[in-house]
Amino acid sequence: MxxxxxxxxxxxxxxxxxxxxxxxxxxxxxxxxxxxxxxxxxxxxxxxxxxxxxxxxxxxxxxxxxxxxxxxxxxxxxxxxxxxxxxxxxxxxxxxxxxxxxxxxxxxxxxxxxxxxxxxxxxxxxxxxxxxxxxxxxxxxxxxxxxxxxxxxxxxxxxxxxxxxxxxNTATPVKSISQAGARGHLEELEASIQRRRDGFKIKKSETDFDAYDTRRILQYARLLMPLSVSNNDTAAEKLRPYKNPEQCLTEFCMWFELRDKDEDARRRYEFTVQMAPLAIDEYEYWESHESWNGHRLWEETKKGGRACRRDKTGRIVWVSPGLVFPIVGAMSEFVEESAPNRWTMSKPRHFKSSEMVARAVAQFRNVESDPMLMGRSAGVYDALRIYPATIIEVMQDLSSGS
Incomplete structure (x- = not known):
């Protein structure tokens, strides 16, 4: 051409x-x-x-x-x-x-x-x-x-x-990140991440070019939010991180402003701040997981653009958000409130990451190998929750039986 x-x-x-x-x-x-x-x-x-x-x-x-x-x-x-x-x-x-x-x-x-x-x-x-x-x-x-x-x-x-x-070419765009930064909405979020990643900077202004995209962090943390915190089991809630990063920012700022007046808002705000560093780790873990290799993702998505990227040796080093978001969402099954308003996430030893990737690939093929359709399918999110949810259920049954 x-x-x-x-x-x-x-x-x-x-x-x-x-x-x-x-x-x-x-x-x-x-x-x-x-x-x-x-x-x-x-x-x-x-x-x-x-x-x-x-x-x-x-x-x-x-x-x-x-x-x-x-x-x-x-x-x-x-x-x-x-x-x-x-x-x-x-x-x-x-x-x-x-x-x-x-x-x-x-x-x-x-x-x-x-x-x-x-x-x-x-x-x-x-x-x-x-x-x-x-x-x-x-x-x-x-x-x-x-x-x-x-x-x-x-x-x-x-x-x-x-x-x-x-x-x-005369236009003035709205700077929502700059507004959130100026109002102090993002300070505790950044401090929480810095306790795990020294010197880590998040965007608090549209001109922070060397900082991590704050909206992405809020998307990842929102994926990990369990039902006990969100109190929302609708398809719209499951898909919001993928479909609407701007709303993730808007609602986080709203929770900040209401945290002293509304218990639900406080819990959602504190959950996001606490879990943000883990959410980044979790997303990066799945985005470049070794188990993506061998599933022919590269070959299956040639026509409409790749669902993955490879390095010079042919190994997959990046997978499209449409495949990763539902997996991270499924990991919310492993989030627990270890103490009032204190959350942790731990994967049981019986959980196999390679099995999770294989299930994600199967769902990918069920939506005609289209990353966008996968990221926007509530059914995919529900299907991928089955594996971790089943492990938790079996462990609870064994624990109660003993």
């Missing part, structure tokens, strides 16, 4: 395949000699374009440290819910001086085309492709795992294109 190289301009004439295109030209635009369209593109097609008229090229291309919450949110959608990308992403804006549409071939020809809004999204898509596919040259848009939406503005006046780019 031909595409614009990093740091280079796209060809003056560029051909893109599309799924659907519609004209949206208004009377005012027509008077100004401007034409506008909305087009759905296979995701790989957006990589053919460059960003020479964009005010901000892809930040992380120059400094990975500058990847922020916006980049991470885009990456999360790509990895976990790619079919939702076209709806959740604000879309791309493409400027061109001319367009030719061939609806029979489902192709458009653009002259002097450039992305004027969406460079960060394109950069995250390119990053995902680099990490997930062996040979970018062989990418086939007919097999693209999801689509993106773009507005195409056709204007022969270059100066007007520049003005449009300036207008489209």
């Amino acid at each position: 031909a595409k614009a190289k990093k740091g280079m301009h796209a060809p003056s004439s560029l051909q893109l395949s599309y799924q659907l295109i519609r004209t949206t030209t208004s009377p005012d635009e027509k008077t100004s000699g401007v034409r506008s369209y909305v087009v759905n593109l296979p995701v790989f097609e957006i990589l053919k374009l460059d960003t020479r008229e964009n005010l901000r090229s892809y930040i992380a291309e120059y400094s990975p440290r500058k990847r922020n919450r916006v980049h991470e949110a885009i990456e999360t959608t790509i990895l976990r819910e790619p079919q939702r990308f076209i709806t959740r992403n604000s879309g791309f804006v493409i400027a061109a001086t001319e367009i030719a549409i061939d609806d029979n071939k489902k192709e458009i020809q653009l002259e002097n085309a450039s992305i004027i809004n969406g460079a960060q999204s394109q950069g995250e898509i390119r990053r995902w492709v680099d990490n997930s596919f062996d040979d970018e040259a062989s990418l086939d848009s007919n097999e693209a795992p999801f689509f993106v939406r773009a507005e195409v503005i056709v204007d022969s006046d270059f100066n007007e294109i520049v003005e449009t780019a300036i207008a489209r």
Whole structure:
């Protein structure tokens, strides 16, 4: 697949395949000699374009440290819910001086085309492709795992294109992590983790580039929260860590604010603070567990992007969150309140990690080897709880019998 190289301009004439295109030209635009369209593109097609008229090229291309919450949110959608990308992403804006549409071939020809809004999204898509596919040259848009939406503005006046780019790149995002940090909501959480990991830093501001993502920590701790603390056995509660990290942060801050007035809020807040360091350990343990090797996860997920990553020797070193989240959720069966408002987690010696991984792989295949579907399936979370729950039940029966 031909595409614009990093740091280079796209060809003056560029051909893109599309799924659907519609004209949206208004009377005012027509008077100004401007034409506008909305087009759905296979995701790989957006990589053919460059960003020479964009005010901000892809930040992380120059400094990975500058990847922020916006980049991470885009990456999360790509990895976990790619079919939702076209709806959740604000879309791309493409400027061109001319367009030719061939609806029979489902192709458009653009002259002097450039992305004027969406460079960060394109950069995250390119990053995902680099990490997930062996040979970018062989990418086939007919097999693209999801689509993106773009507005195409056709204007022969270059100066007007520049003005449009300036207008489209003016925005001020909400900084929720910064708000939580400024209000002191995250201090005890960080201190708890530092007692286990000396010098560990969590994000308390959107500009904390060298710190661990606080939302991820809250997701992991929420997975370990037992029913005795959450008092919520709904599917929505089981899936919340995977589907809504922002809500995990919002509710943690709410528990902080209510901890002196509401007993349930206090227990949830204290549980999260206490268990956060263990939750990080637990997630990292399963994310790169040796037992993932030998199950052909790499081979089974080639078309839509890998469910795992391998090192140079071919060993799996990372597994998609869609597979790991349900396992960590199942580990909540091993969490116990050893004293009032004091929680611990201990895996019985009868528990076999390799068996847990094998069960997770079986569930993965039951959802057509789709990591996103697995992470969003309440049935998968319930199924993976059976093994640890059974061990606990048998141990309790033996203990009561003796």
